[in-house]
Amino acid sequence: MSKRNQINITLDDAELHNVSEYCRVHNMTPQAFFKAGGQRLITEDLLERRADLMTLQSLEEVRDGRATPIDDLLQMIEEDRKIGEEMVRNNLHSAKQTQ
DSSP states (O other): OOOOOOOOOOOOHHHHHHHHHHHHHTTOOHHHHHHHHHHHHHHHHHHHHHHHHHHHHHHHHHHHTSSOOHHHHHHHHHHHHHHHHHHHHHHHHHHHHHO
8 A cells, every 4th residue: 555645734723624624515525625636736737837838849849940920820810701691692692683
């Protein structure tokens, strides 16, 4: 069996009341409460670091010319949307004229 380590924390009365009440309502121990919260913080931090790394890699790719900024793609999508709207308006207009 792996070694278990213990960490002691000090809470003021309001903090202790909040933790105790939460644990009572959710039927869990304070140890489980803090363990789950700590693990969630670690997981969120790892995800944030991964996102930061991906952003840095993307910026490096743009700088090195291996990729282009998404602005051009967004502009093309907007132009396609406008062309599509114009085609729909023209079709509706021509359909009304033939009736």
